[in-house]
Amino acid sequence: MKKKLLSALLCASLVATMAVGCSGGSSESSSDSGNDTKQEADSGSDEGGKTYAIVTKSAGNPFNEKTAEGFQEVIEAQGGTAIVKHPEAATADAQVSVIQSLISQGVDSICIAANDENALQAALEEAMAAGIKVCCEDSKTNPDSRQVFVNQAGITEIGQSLMDAVLDISGGEGQWAILSATSQAANQNAWIDSMKEIMESDDKYSKLELVEVAYGDDEPQKSTDQTQALLAKYPDLKVICAPTTVGINAAAKVLQDEKSSVKLTGLGLPSEMAEYIGDDDAHSCPYMYLWNPIDLGRLGAYTSIALVDGTITGAEGDKFTAGDMGDYEIVKADDGGTEMILGAPFKFDASNIDEWKDVY
Amino acid sequence: MAGKSGRTIANVPEKSLKKTLLCWEGMLVVLFILINIFCKSISPSYQFVNVLREMPKYLTEMFLLFPMAYILVLGEIDISVGSTVCLAATMTCMASNNGMPFGMVVLVAILVGTVCGLLNGLILTNFQELPPMIVTLGTQIVFRGIAEIALGSGGSISLTNADGFRMIAGKIGIIPYIFFLVIILAVLFSVVLAKTTFGRSVYAIGSNRLAAYYSGIHVQKIRLIIYTVMGFMAGLAALFLTSVLYGANTTTGNGFEMDAIAMAVFGGISTSGGKGRLLGGIISGFTIICLRIGLGQINMNPQLILIILGILLILAVLLPNVSSKLKIRKKAV
Numbered sequence: 001m002k003k004k005l006l007s008a009l010l011c012a013s014l015v016a017t018m019a020v021g022c023s024g025g026s027s028e029s030s031s032d033s034g035n036d037t038k039q040e041a042d043s044g045s046d047e048g049g050k051t052y053a054i055v056t057k058s059a060g061n062p063f064n065e066k067t068a069e070g071f072q073e074v075i076e077a078q079g080g081t082a083i084v085k086h087p088e089a090a091t092a093d094a095q096v097s098v099i100q101s102l103i104s105q106g107v108d109s110i111c112i113a114a115n116d117e118n119a120l121q122a123a124l125e126e127a128m129a130a131g132i133k134v135c136c137e138d139s140k141t142n143p144d145s146r147q148v149f150v151n152q153a154g155i156t157e158i159g160q161s162l163m164d165a166v167l168d169i170s171g172g173e174g175q176w177a178i179l180s181a182t183s184q185a186a187n188q189n190a191w192i193d194s195m196k197e198i199m200e201s202d203d204k205y206s207k208l209e210l211v212e213v214a215y216g217d218d219e220p221q222k223s224t225d226q227t228q229a230l231l232a233k234y235p236d237l238k239v240i241c242a243p244t245t246v247g248i249n250a251a252a253k254v255l256q257d258e259k260s261s262v263k264l265t266g267l268g269l270p271s272e273m274a275e276y277i278g279d280d281d282a283h284s285c286p287y288m289y290l291w292n293p294i295d296l297g298r299l300g301a302y303t304s305i306a307l308v309d310g311t312i313t314g315a316e317g318d319k320f321t322a323g324d325m326g327d328y329e330i331v332k333a334d335d336g337g338t339e340m341i342l343g344a345p346f347k348f349d350a351s352n353i354d355e356w357k358d359v360y
Numbered sequence: 361m362a363g364k365s366g367r368t369i370a371n372v373p374e375k376s377l378k379k380t381l382l383c384w385e386g387m388l389v390v391l392f393i394l395i396n397i398f399c400k401s402i403s404p405s406y407q408f409v410n411v412l413r414e415m416p417k418y419l420t421e422m423f424l425l426f427p428m429a430y431i432l433v434l435g436e437i438d439i440s441v442g443s444t445v446c447l448a449a450t451m452t453c454m455a456s457n458n459g460m461p462f463g464m465v466v467l468v469a470i471l472v473g474t475v476c477g478l479l480n481g482l483i484l485t486n487f488q489e490l491p492p493m494i495v496t497l498g499t500q501i502v503f504r505g506i507a508e509i510a511l512g513s514g515g516s517i518s519l520t521n522a523d524g525f526r527m528i529a530g531k532i533g534i535i536p537y538i539f540f541l542v543i544i545l546a547v548l549f550s551v552v553l554a555k556t557t558f559g560r561s562v563y564a565i566g567s568n569r570l571a572a573y574y575s576g577i578h579v580q581k582i583r584l585i586i587y588t589v590m591g592f593m594a595g596l597a598a599l600f601l602t603s604v605l606y607g608a609n610t611t612t613g614n615g616f617e618m619d620a621i622a623m624a625v626f627g628g629i630s631t632s633g634g635k636g637r638l639l640g641g642i643i644s645g646f647t648i649i650c651l652r653i654g655l656g657q658i659n660m661n662p663q664l665i666l667i668i669l670g671i672l673l674i675l676a677v678l679l680p681n682v683s684s685k686l687k688i689r690k691k692a693v
Binding site: 059084086091093094098101103104106116117119121123183 | 610
């Protein structure tokens with residue numbers, strides 16, 4: 001009996017501490033995390049004291065890390081506080097927890113590279129309802145979950161660049177394969193679809209045969225395994241196109257180590273790819289593309305600031321000046337939401353890789 | 361009472377204040393309190409309102425903890441539940457998108473989960489020599505495989521009509537419905553395990569299956585029931601997870617089984633069976649959730665949080681071993 005009483009007491013104390021421990025500050029909290037006060041505060045144009053968060057796809061994604069660096073640089077130069085948050089794993093589920101935590105902290109804006117287009121909707125809607133401004137960069141969410149998307153490059157521009165690279169490197173014919181990230185990544189799927197469309201639309205691509213789209217989940221080991229599987233499955237393979245920084249790096253290493261005749265192109269980070277880029281047989285990648293992730297982060301930061309101070313609302317036709325990056329206009333996106341486009345992808349080859357490899 | 365030999369044998373184990381406080385659950389309560397004070401001190405946003413708001417997603421894993429505790433007490437393991445959640449969530453979204461009324465959608469979630477659990481149970485009870493870890497590893501791959509086929513090339517599905525899900529994600533005041541449900545289920549599962557014949561049978565099977573069998577316990581029937589309930593709860597978890605995620609994808613529910621096992625083991629439930637109480641698992645579950653929320657709010661590197669949880673887990677299983685070793689040494693001296 002005594003024991004029962006004690007366990008009941010323990011349970012009661014458990015609940016009590018939770019209430020006391022947590023609610024001690026709730027009175028003070030209502031003043032800084034309440035919805036109404038936040039919206040009021042937003043109307044003030046002073047950037048000082050505001051907190052801007054950026055959420056990456058996963059920790060250790062070099063592209064996202066560079067984006068976060070650019071984001072941080074601009075926010076801090078403007079006198080704000082930047083929070084860089086990495087989810088526990090490269091999944092939408094993990095990003096939901098991160099967003100929830102940011103809502104608790106009462107940040108002013110969230111700029112996110114989404115791991116899934118739709119799965120973040122409930123969390124991001126809750127964030128927007130709490131007065132937090134939401135924009136996406138790198139990989140977008142659906143229109144309902146964002147105010148504006150900072151697009152690194154138009155989908156067709158990228159699809160065209162990559163398709164022409166495949167055509168050029170393969171010599172105009174033969175088998176080629178795609179090594180992608182996760183099968184749900186919206187940006188990857190959009191580029192792959194665009195490449196497929198371009199391939200069908202013009203006769204000059206008719207001798208190219210896309211044999212497989214492999215998914216390396218943006219993990220180095222899995223990407224390596226997938227590359228080796230592609231080599232084993234398709235002995236006549238000529239080109240692998242990896243539109244992901246993790247995938248292209250893993251594939252480049254496999255191809256170069258195995259002295260394979262298969263060539264590589266795609267989207268990669270110059271600093272990671274420098275040792276693989278070259279025109280001769282000793283190098284696995286003749287050339288590749290990428291935009292500047294630092295600039296993407298900086299534009300994300302300027303966009304966040306503009307959303308928070310009310311210069312833009314994310315509606316089509318809104319215009320703003322992104323510091324020294326020039327003027328940007330918000331346009332309609334394919335998915336019915338709005339976006340702004342950073343610029344066309346940039347080509348890295350043997351002639352310019354040395355000057356870029358130290359940059360990012 | 362005095363036996364024939366004149367010895368006095370206590371028919372109930374000795375109970376005292378000291379013993380209750382020093383038992384594993386007592387220490388967990390202290391740890392829970394300490395962790396809440398710690399989180400409060402490091403994060404100004406660690407408040408009742410915020411903790412409760414962040415909790416629903418983590419609470420879905422608690423659904424899996426309850427039956428998992430039973431399975432661990434049996435001395436077995438089920439690592440397929442994460443995939444069951446994925447499959448059930450996928451089917452739930454599909455049912456909802458096909459325009460089924462929400463009541464039917466709930467039924468689909470629970471039915472898919474229950475069928476998965478029943479399948480595990482049928483395999484394990486009909487082929488008793490198979491190790492549960494291998495069988496459930498197999499079904500883990502199978503269930504996720506089916507979900508991936510159903511999800512198609514996009515690998516993700518989202519709700520076109522989330523009304524029903526918005527409803528179950530609702531709150532009374534600041535407390536989400538799921539919190540009440542978890543508490544009710546926690547009491548139910550704890551009482552059944554600790555106070556009923558069924559619960560005693562589970563411990564008996566976990567301590568010595570053969571002895572339990574010869575003393576007339578329906579070992580296979582109980583195993584089948586528990587695995588089926590595991591599936592049922594996975595279906596329930598999927599339903600509530602969908603209300604947080606508004607959809608499902610190929611990574612939904614990844615690692616849930618391990619989180620549930622970690623909560624149970626941290627709560628003092630032995631993986632070799634026959635030992636531990638669900639109460640411990642429940643307190644440790646809340647402790648882990650609070651720690652994750654608190655550390656998340658100070659924007660600690662998530663990998664670091666995982667490392668901390670891993671170390672805590674190892675310490676949790678190490679401590680009883682070390683203390684029992686010390687006791688043995690003392691007796692020897």
